[in-house]
Amino acid sequence: EPEVTQTPSHQVTQMGQEVILRCVPISNHLYFYWYRQILGQKVEFLVSFYNNEISEKSEIFDDQFSVERPDGSNFTLKIRSTKLEDSAMYFCASLQGDTQYFGPGTRLTVL
Amino acid sequence: AQSVTQLDSHVSVSEGTPVLLRCNYSSSYSPSLFWYVQHPNKGLQLLLKYTSAATLVKGINGFEAEFKKSETSFHLTKPSAHMSDAAEYFCVVSGTGFQKLVFGTGTRLLVSP
Numbered sequence: 001e002p003e004v005t006q007t008p009s010h011q012v013t014q015m016g017q018e019v020i021l022r023c024v025p026i027s028n029h030l031y032f033y034w035y036r037q038i039l040g041q042k043v044e045f046l047v048s049f050y051n052n053e054i055s056e057k058s059e060i061f062d063d064q065f066s067v068e069r070p071d072g073s074n075f076t077l078k079i080r081s082t083k084l085e086d087s088a089m090y091f092c093a094s095l096q097g098d099t100q101y102f103g104p105g106t107r108l109t110v111l
Numbered sequence: 112a113q114s115v116t117q118l119d120s121h122v123s124v125s126e127g128t129p130v131l132l133r134c135n136y137s138s139s140y141s142p143s144l145f146w147y148v149q150h151p152n153k154g155l156q157l158l159l160k161y162t163s164a165a166t167l168v169k170g171i172n173g174f175e176a177e178f179k180k181s182e183t184s185f186h187l188t189k190p191s192a193h194m195s196d197a198a199e200y201f202c203v204v205s206g207t208g209f210q211k212l213v214f215g216t217g218t219r220l221l222v223s224p
Contacts, residue, residue, distance in 0.1 A: 031209045043155070043201065043214040056211060091155060095209055098143055098162050104154035 002026045004103035006092050012109045013082055021077045021106045023092030031055070031095035032075045034067065036088040037105075043091065049075065082110045113138045115185075115202045117215035125223050130174075130189040132218045134202030137183065144185045145203040145212070146176055155201070161185060172196070197222045 005024045013019050025032050034046040048055040049067055066078045075094075079086055087110045093100040118133040136142060146158040159170025166178040176187045185202060202215040 033211065035212070042216045043212075045211040045213070048209065048211055050209065055209065058211075093212075098205075099145075099157060099160060100212060101157070102147075102155040 004092055004094055004101055006090075006103035006106050008106060009104065010107045010109070012111065015084055015110055016081050019079050019082055019108065021079075021090050021092075021108070023075045023077070023103055024073050025075055025092065025094030026096065026101060027073070029094035029096055029101075032069070033093040033095070033100060034077045035091045035093065035102075036060070037091065038085075038088045046077075046090075079108075082108075084110050086110050113142060113204045113206065113213050115144075115204045115213060115215040117200075117202050117218050119218050120216065121219045121221065123221040123223065124192045126194055127191050130187070130192045130196065130220065132187040132200050132202075132220065134185045134187065134215060135183050136185055136202070136204050138204060138206075140206070143205045144176075144178060145205070146170065146174070146185075146187050147201045147203055147214075149199045149201065149217075151198070158187070158200075192220075192222045194222050194224070196220060 007022045032049045035043050037043045045058050047057045047061045064080050068076050089105045089107050091105045092103045114137045116135045144161040147155045148158050158174050159168045161168045161178045169175045174189045199217045201217050203212045205212045
């Protein structure tokens, strides 16, 4: 069964560094999403993406964040200058019909 | 704006007893509702969904949920808990189609032998 995959599973970075989180959505899906879950808190929407542009973004998704679909398979989330409060689990999802399918997540730790 | 409220942060049951995880929703129009499960250090797995078809929805692993518009509820149930059901459960609401998901705060299900 096709799955959403994410790499890396864990990422440790220094504050102020740039990170790129990678996702491979299910191949025939057209809508993509990023969510994050800070430890002990609920899952929060960051951004949705369709037809090579952002469809919707939350107030969390400020100028430090960007998304890109650089080729036909990858979907990336970039954080330009990481802050301590960016430490979280980041989930990618893709949409089929009315259901979003999630990847296993990338745990980002900012030191 | 849409939102969900999960009424219990923790639920403890014994193996073999029924499970009830409660969720109330708020939506200005007919919502789509989902239950996702998250096992420790794992991703989010879809358990079941309601999208304006049958109000009683059956999902994986013996779970089911009933959409009650009059009560704005979408409670998750299972007749008999198994140890492997121990996880975090999220009630989720969205608008139509491609719209973002709005998660509840989660209910941690603990299953004792």
